[in-house]
Amino acid sequence: MxxxxxxxxxxxxxxxxxxxxxxxxxxxxxxxxxxxxxxxxxxxxxxxxxFNQKLPVAVTSKDLKSSxxxxxxxxxxxxxxxxxxxxxxxxxxxxxxxxKVEQWTEGIDIMIALDISQSMQIEDFQPNRLEAAKQVALNFIQGRIQDRIGLVVFSGDAFSLAPLTTDYDLLRAYIKDIHFEMIESRGTAIGSAMAVVTNRMRESTTKSKVCILLSDGDNTAGNIDPITAAELASAYGIKIYTIVVGKEGLVPYGKDFFGRPNMIENTIDETTLRKMADIGGGEFFRATDNQALAQVFTKIDQFEKAEIKETRFKDxxxxxxxxxxxxxxxxxxxxxxxxxxxxxxxxx
Structure with a gap:
């Protein structure tokens, strides 16, 4: 130096x-x-x-001067x-x-697969399941740093809404624009959504690849079995987190002529999504309200942290x-x- x-x-x-x-x-x-x-x-x-030796010298007072x-x-x-x-x-x-301290992060590739089927309009979440899911997804993106994040939406079919990107402003704009009419075909094609996720991530060279799949029902559409799709994703090293949203029993769905909520019977089968999470080496979550859903995404955010590497140079x-x-x-x-x-x- x-x-x-x-x-x-x-x-x-x-x-x-x-x-x-x-x-x-x-x-x-x-x-x-x-x-x-x-x-x-x-x-x-x-x-x-x-103690120094002194030499006595006799001098007159007038000759004794200090300089x-x-x-x-x-x-x-x-x-x-x-x-x-x-x-x-x-x-x-x-x-x-x-x-000098040099820091860099090794980012994670994350695909969020979001169910936009008609049942996501059920209002056991505020204001409904889809809007609650959109809000926690926005919050989740806000907390990420240097991770590439992509979006897949699905109902009776599935398509990639946003590729893996670090342009978080663009992602937030896409999420805010998600609505129920984006896909015409009805149903819940969980297997197709998982296949689209895999297709988007299969060429990724990132060490950590994660899929967060959020749905409120069973696989009722598409031509790909969810378990097969999960096994294919696992083969490409994709970790799968699955989230089931919604309550069982009577739930509010729309309003009647007098403005009172219509109550419908809702059943949820967790078996498929549990097995997908198990195959993908991730974790299964069940959320029954807005707060629980937010806590799920908080947990996933803690699980999947980008690795921060640091090198110190001391001169x-x-x-x-x-x-x-x-x-x-x-x-x-x-x-x-x-x-x-x-x-x-x-x-x-």
Whole structure:
């Protein structure tokens, strides 16, 4: 990794507080020793003052003068203190770390097969079964990320309404436009719907392929047996979730002359859809109201999460050598001045 600081080692910017705060320190405990260095030199100077041998010289009071020039004798000591401070700074290992995180997801291919037969107008869901199914499908799409989703609708026949796509705005528009008259032939062709799903997904190279089939009745139309269609889908690696919507017994269907709901007898056979889910390695669900249907799609959403992969790159640059070079420079200067008259100036 290239150094972010382009200044040469002798630049004073290396001692800028902003620069120092930008570092991370590998051995922060050494930084505490910086405070001990001035204390050490102060104690050292006091001990010298007390115990150094003094030469008695008799002078008159008028000749006893103190000059600021006498302080130059402290320059070598001051330089040596700076050397120690710089060495400790280098030992603390100032560093700059740049961590990059790359994430990507491996999406899932999902086909939603939706029953639009006349019985989906039954109003045991609000406002009816089809509209409730459309709403949860819209919510389901809203929560997906980078998954390709397609739509198949069926009643007496089946056709692909939308191919696998990540254009979720387009999918939502298609779902909102679904109505009962899209297919003229009556009945419930579950096997045909499963065959259309398989045809749409058979060339997919995605690791995870999922079909969510929602219906409220038995297979009463089409020329393909649902179990055979499920086995074919399973052979192409398609996981099948099946959902039966509706209550058994008397359910409201339309209104009479006085605006009161007509009650009709409704029976549901779960056997076929249960077996299809078992063959497809998925799960069977039964929903009897809007809330239960929403919970089913929430569960499927949790089951089929796209795999998020993450790679982290951590680049670390060391800057200890900058302060080590400063320490060497001050050390050489200390050696030079140590042997000169500066260190031999008579103390008061």
């Amino acid at each position: 290239e150094n972010e600081f382009i200044e040469p080692w002798y630049s004073l910017d290396w001692f800028n507080p902003v620069t120092l705060r930008s570092f991370t320190w590998e051995r922060t405990e050494i930084l505490y020793a910086l405070f001990a260095v001035p204390i050490f030199f102060l104690i050292r100077w006091l001990l010298r003052q007390r 600021p020039l006498n302080l130059i004798r402290l320059i070598p000591e001051f330089l040596l203190m700076i050397v120690l401070l710089l060495v400790l700074t280098a030992l603390a290992r100032p560093q700059k770390t740049n961590e 670390t640059s060391d800057y200890y050598f900058i302060y080590l070079q400063w320490a060497i420079a001050f050390f050489l200067l200390w050696l030079l001045l140590k042997s000169t008259f500066l260190s031999n100036v008579l103390q008061d």
